[in-house]
């Protein structure tokens with residue numbers, strides 16, 4: 001377990017990370033979520049030891065030097081372009097304490113895990129964005145760290161690269177503790193036990209996805225019309241408070257009202273072509289906007 005207490009960083013008199021306290025339980029995955037400038041990179045840099053906190057503490061059970069137990073993938077990793085993937089991973093392993101005699105074998109093992117066996121002898125300068133990110137994960141796990149920290153691991157990737165990296169992280173999640181920052185919330189929804197919402201350096205909300213949903217989620221009906229005009233016309237004629245986005249109309253459900261039957265009885269007498277009616281929850285993105293907008 002890693003316990004972070006009152007973590008604070010001041011730059012030029014301004015608290016860019018302001019009194020953060022949270023716990024990373026062993027074997028869980030935590031997403032640090034916040035808009036640009038919220039303090040995510042600064043927080044992760046303090047955890048990895050790259051920045052000294054102005055205040056606060058970071059403690060790991062039974063460990064004096066927490067830095068040895070951390071694997072880190074920075075937001076903009078710098079791979080020496082003249083090295084091959086194998087040379088780079090082996091070097092990182094040695095720098096992180098893997099004994100020289102084991103480093104090559106261990107590098108080969110992690111490159112295999114991230115699907116780069118066939119590319120291990122290619123120079124890193126020839127790698128695509130997705131391959132670089134997978135190499136970044138390999139170098140972060142080569143010394144078998146207890147805590148894996150990743151700064152925006154999928155933000156710069158296309159959907160295929162993103163899927164590959166998410167699948168790798170889901171596998172790693174089974175035997176490591178993971179902390180990653182992101183502003184791509186669909187990914188967080190898929191692979192996270194704990195969410196930390198950061199706004200202007202402060203933790204404004206923290207908890208499991210379930211807890212946060214229970215606290216902030218609301219249910220709505222989503223009605224799909226054939227056009228935006230039809231959806232807007234429906235909104236003006238409806239007795240129910242309705243919002244419109246593109247060809248969809250949304251009606252919030254409050255205290256169980258309206259029921260689907262009540263809604264259908266209103267819809268059925270209106271002269272619109274309706275393609276679909278469904279009861280939906282908020283996306284994590286909408287919940288995030290609700291939380292950080294407060």
Ligand SMILES: Nc1ncnc2c1ncn2[C@@H]1O[C@H](COP(=O)(O)OP(=O)(O)OP(=O)(O)O)[C@@H](O)[C@H]1O
Pocket residue numbers: 011012016034035036037038039040041042043
């Ligand atoms: N070395 C520094 N000196 C002064 N100010 C800094 C320094 N590093 C970061 N900051 C400031 O601290 C604040 C938080 O920056 P940080 O990079 O941690 O945010 P972030 O949430 O990671 O943003 P992004 O999503 O854009 O990467 C910003 O206002 C930034 O300008």
